[in-house]
Amino acid sequence: MLGLEDLVxxxxxxxxxxxxxxxxxxxxxxxxFSIVSRNGTIIGAGRELKxxxxxxVLVDGALGFSAxxxxxxxxxxxxxxxxxxxxKAHARLMKRSIEFDNTRVGRxxxxxxxxxxxxxxxxxxxxxxxxxxxDIVSKAPSGSKxxxxxxxxxxxxxxxxxxxxxxxxxxxxxxxLTIFYNVVVxxxxxxxxxxxxxxxxxxxxxxxxxxxxxxxxxxxVKIYEEILYEAKEPPRQEVDVIVGxxxxxLIVHESCGHPSEADRILGREAAQxxxxxxxxxxxxxxxxxxNATVIDDPTIPGSYGFYLYDDEGVPAxxxxxxxxxxxxxxxxNRWTAKIYGTESNAASRAMDxxxxxxxxxxxxxxxxxxYSFEELLEDIKYGVYIKSYMEWNIDDVRWSQRxxxxxxxxxxxxxxxxxxxxxxxxxxxxxxxxxxxxxxKELRFYAGTCGKGEPAxxxxxxxxxPDLRLRNIRLGVAPK
Amino acid sequence: xxxELLEASRKLVEKALSEGYDEAAALLNQxxxxxxxxxxSEPSVVQRWKDLILNLYLAKDKKILVISLSPKSLKDVExxxxxxxxxxxxxxxxxxxAPLPEPGEPTKLDLVDKKLLEKLEDPSDIVESIIETxxxxxxxxxxxxxxxxxxxxxxxxxxxxxxxxxxxxxxxxLRAFAGEDGSGQWSLGSRKLxxxxxxxxxxxxxxxxxxxxxxxxxxxxVYDIILSPMVAGNLLRLVGMMASAFMMFMGxxxxxNKKPGDKIGSEKLTLIDDALNTELPGSTGFDDxxxxxxxxxxxxxxxxxxxxxxxxxxxxxxxxxTGNAGWITPHPWxxxxxxxxxxxxxxxxxxxxxxxxxxxxxxxxxxxxEGVFSTITRDxxxxxxxxxxxxxxxxxxxxxxxxxxxxxxxxxxxxxxxIWWWEVEIPTxxxxxxxxxxxTSKHTV
Numbered sequence: 001m002l003g004l005e006d007l008v009x010x011x012x013x014x015x016x017x018x019x020x021x022x023x024x025x026x027x028x029x030x031x032x033f034s035i036v037s038r039n040g041t042i043i044g045a046g047r048e049l050k051x052x053x054x055x056x057v058l059v060d061g062a063l064g065f066s067a068x069x070x071x072x073x074x075x076x077x078x079x080x081x082x083x084x085x086x087x088k089a090h091a092r093l094m095k096r097s098i099e100f101d102n103t104r105v106g107r108x109x110x111x112x113x114x115x116x117x118x119x120x121x122x123x124x125x126x127x128x129x130x131x132x133x134x135d136i137v138s139k140a141p142s143g144s145k146x147x148x149x150x151x152x153x154x155x156x157x158x159x160x161x162x163x164x165x166x167x168x169x170x171x172x173x174x175x176x177l178t179i180f181y182n183v184v185v186x187x188x189x190x191x192x193x194x195x196x197x198x199x200x201x202x203x204x205x206x207x208x209x210x211x212x213x214x215x216x217x218x219x220x221v222k223i224y225e226e227i228l229y230e231a232k233e234p235p236r237q238e239v240d241v242i243v244g245x246x247x248x249x250l251i252v253h254e255s256c257g258h259p260s261e262a263d264r265i266l267g268r269e270a271a272q273x274x275x276x277x278x279x280x281x282x283x284x285x286x287x288x289x290x291n292a293t294v295i296d297d298p299t300i301p302g303s304y305g306f307y308l309y310d311d312e313g314v315p316a317x318x319x320x321x322x323x324x325x326x327x328x329x330x331x332x333n334r335w336t337a338k339i340y341g342t343e344s345n346a347a348s349r350a351m352d353x354x355x356x357x358x359x360x361x362x363x364x365x366x367x368x369x370x371y372s373f374e375e376l377l378e379d380i381k382y383g384v385y386i387k388s389y390m391e392w393n394i395d396d397v398r399w400s401q402r403x404x405x406x407x408x409x410x411x412x413x414x415x416x417x418x419x420x421x422x423x424x425x426x427x428x429x430x431x432x433x434x435x436x437x438x439x440x441k442e443l444r445f446y447a448g449t450c451g452k453g454e455p456a457x458x459x460x461x462x463x464x465x466p467d468l469r470l471r472n473i474r475l476g477v478a479p480k
Numbered sequence: 481x482x483x484e485l486l487e488a489s490r491k492l493v494e495k496a497l498s499e500g501y502d503e504a505a506a507l508l509n510q511x512x513x514x515x516x517x518x519x520x521s522e523p524s525v526v527q528r529w530k531d532l533i534l535n536l537y538l539a540k541d542k543k544i545l546v547i548s549l550s551p552k553s554l555k556d557v558e559x560x561x562x563x564x565x566x567x568x569x570x571x572x573x574x575x576x577x578a579p580l581p582e583p584g585e586p587t588k589l590d591l592v593d594k595k596l597l598e599k600l601e602d603p604s605d606i607v608e609s610i611i612e613t614x615x616x617x618x619x620x621x622x623x624x625x626x627x628x629x630x631x632x633x634x635x636x637x638x639x640x641x642x643x644x645x646x647x648x649x650x651x652x653x654l655r656a657f658a659g660e661d662g663s664g665q666w667s668l669g670s671r672k673l674x675x676x677x678x679x680x681x682x683x684x685x686x687x688x689x690x691x692x693x694x695x696x697x698x699x700x701x702v703y704d705i706i707l708s709p710m711v712a713g714n715l716l717r718l719v720g721m722m723a724s725a726f727m728m729f730m731g732x733x734x735x736x737n738k739k740p741g742d743k744i745g746s747e748k749l750t751l752i753d754d755a756l757n758t759e760l761p762g763s764t765g766f767d768d769x770x771x772x773x774x775x776x777x778x779x780x781x782x783x784x785x786x787x788x789x790x791x792x793x794x795x796x797x798x799x800x801x802t803g804n805a806g807w808i809t810p811h812p813w814x815x816x817x818x819x820x821x822x823x824x825x826x827x828x829x830x831x832x833x834x835x836x837x838x839x840x841x842x843x844x845x846x847x848x849x850e851g852v853f854s855t856i857t858r859d860x861x862x863x864x865x866x867x868x869x870x871x872x873x874x875x876x877x878x879x880x881x882x883x884x885x886x887x888x889x890x891x892x893x894x895x896x897x898x899i900w901w902w903e904v905e906i907p908t909x910x911x912x913x914x915x916x917x918x919x920t921s922k923h924t925v
Contacts, residue, residue: 041575044544065527071552086526089604095522123570148731184731192849268519270623271655393842396858400923404846431925474924479880
């Protein structure tokens with residue numbers, strides 16, 4: 001039986017032998033270990049191991065993909081044959097042949113090194129994190145109760161061997177740590193308030209120290225209780241709004257990153273996540289003012305969406321999606337790059353062996369400016385500061401979007417004055433990027449699992465930015 | 481593969497017990513699936529999978545471990561079982577622990593369509609037919625997907641359950657585009673290959689695309705809303721999942737503070753978890769614990785009837801399993817909404833000022849316990865005035881609460897559609913539903 005590297009190369013050689021004009025094989029292993037608790041008590045532990053090979057071929061202008069987790073010559077051979085035959089059978093339905101561009105691909109091996117290995121902490125200690133956090137969360141409120149504090153702790157390691165018939169050969173290993181939690185603060189008289197959060201980064205347990213959940217959860221839960229008791233309706237007239245970095249991160253992901261995906265612009269996701277307000281000829285058009293620069297960069301050390309080569313073997317680099325208010329560059333794979341007459345900028349990623357590589361964001365952020373938070377605040381006479389959110393959505397061309405604030409404050413004469421309950425920021429993409437009047441200097445990142453594709457693929461991403469100030473916004477109110 | 485899968489599942493349970501676990505269940509899922517994704521009226525990729533996923537439930541001293549593996553060999557599984565034993569030793573008793581149940585007597589369901597199996601090797605003529613059908617209307621292009629699947633599952637438990645079931649399924653959805661702003665989307669989920677229904681899916685999407693050209697803008701506000709089966713499926717999926725006892729424990733349910741017998745919606749609403757419906761692709765005779773499934777109302781004439789349980793959530797609340805395991809999370813198998821008596825035209829005729837919403841996506845909640853949500857419409861959307869459709873309109877959000885949505889249901893169509901797609905993950909059979917006085921919103925700038 002062949003080793004994994006040889007099996008990957010065998011798949012490519014065999015596909016070429018059959019007549020594929022392009023062949024790619026990816027050994028992909030996702031190994032996750034998780035501990036789940038409710039109110040400090042461990043419900044259970046889980047292990048998820050996905051390991052297999054995904055193969056892509058171009059045959060007579062049609063694209064075939066096949067995956068198997070039976071890693072022997074016979075099954076890989078069958079997978080190659082099926083990808084080849086299915087692509088060939090559908091080639092007669094193609095109106096325009098699928099071709100890849102000639103972007104230079106790499107041969108490299110890299111790995112993210114954990115500063116603190118997952119094995120450096122005992123299982124007992126990992127379990128006690130759940131209990132200690134529950135202890136803090138349950139004691140934080142003074143009058144209300146915490147009916148639910150759900151916590152999921154996940155260690156994961158992703159390993160890949162990506163090779164293709166254009167000479168790419170990339171081996172990589174990326175460990176990640178993720179924590180999800182859901183907390184409900186409830187009072188019989190005042191109803192409830194709920195917060196989900198996901199924390200994630202590449203690397204090891206050093207991230208736990210960085211996140212400092214013991215302090216932040218204590219503070220946050222106390223604030224949620226105050227919101228429950230004290231928050232007022234948001235103002236109805238036009239006001240200035242400070243959009244907190246957490247919300248800014250989500251906004252740039254939704255209204256810059258997604259509409260800049262070239263496959264979406266070309267209609268490949270039209271029946272799923274939709275298309276884009278950006279059309280094929282819109283590079284260079286204005287989408288906002290000179291304050292609006294959004295970058296997607298897979299190479300940020302420690303980031304959740306970290307990679308150095310994409311799953312087509314193309315070296316990664318920062319991409320300036322909007323630059324000083326101009327639609328500047330899209331996210332490309334080798335197929336869209338060919339159509340656009342450009343080169344791939346390494347946006348092609350697959351979730352696991354069973355998934356085809358498609359265009360994805362990595363770490364998307366609004367470029368910081370030079371305002372401190374106090375400076376953003378100081379000349380607002382009347383306004384709202386939205387620090388965090390729960391509900392959001394955006395239309396399928398990424399134009400009309402809605403974010404409902406969770407932790408939000410009224411601003412009067414440059415000072416925070418109490419809480420505002422569920423303010424709704426509902427804006428178009430152009431309005432948002434055009435109304436940014438001042439940009440904070442502190443860049444923060446937030447973790448998410450971005451969904452796209454069919455079957456749907458969830459991949460780790462960071463999104464972030466500084467706090468921003470918008471002028472003259474009419475906020476809505478969430479229904480009761 | 482029946483015998484091999486049963487034997488492998490039995491051996492895994494045996495292995496786990498011999499390693500020192502008190503209880504074990506092994507659920508093996510093998511699939512052969514082909515999917516053709518369409519964009520711009522041509523295939524964008526043809527995908528095919530053949531894989532085996534092994535799921536293991538292990539318990540030791542009332543501690544629970546769950547493993548999901550797509551291993552390259554059985555040796556890897558045995559290694560994982562061994563490794564996790566040391567984890568089990570360190571864990572604490574799970575508050576959800578209950579012994580695995582005695583196996584039931586599952587209903588034997590005929591879930592395989594031979595015609596569908598034949599098309600697994602090459603579905604290109606179905607794809608061609610879909611594209612051609614959609615283009616019978618004056619559309620510009622169509623996108624979507626069709627997936628055909630043959631699935632086998634084998635379950636063994638340390639309570640001597642040893643069950644096998646195989647099934648076929650088809651999922652398709654099409655989104656057609658016409659002119660500057662016209663688009664329509666529809667879907668189908670079934671156990672059987674039925675070309676008439678597949679072509680109907682393409683036709684409805686194309687018809688809505690053509691009819692929704694030249695949209696006008698309207699102000700958001702409070703409207704009577706007719707939800708198409710696509711939209712009803714998306715929102716009722718949330719309601720169905722919220723009926724899971726685990727979701728209630730986790731603070732992810734509007735039923736958290738409710739109990740069976742409470743009135744939670746209009747008496748016109750009956751929502752059934754229809755596990756044994758052999759036409760819908762979620763159907764199965766046994767759940768992941770080997771309990772026989774059955775069909776049951778979640779909501780009956782507006783009254784909350786059934787909390788969905790596995791044996792663990794049932795034991796925790798002094799109830800019986802409803803045959804909805806998930807080892808950790810109980811879930812509905814298929815959702816079916818009881819039909820009303822109205823044609824779509826009659827439903828529209830009941831509306832003085834309202835909106836027909838044919839599709840939506842991106843439903844998110846501000847608060848699960850209170851059911852505060854919004855969702856953004858997409859594709860065809862029509863203004864209804866004085867009982868008639870007057871104009872296609874631009875996108876709006878439905879921004880309201882699930883309790884109000886359920887309470888304000890006023891009439892249901894008499895024709896149901898079998899919906900299953902990206903935004904309706906639980907196969908759902910539902911008619912069009914008229915809901916009174918629902919809040920909408922849109923961007924303010």
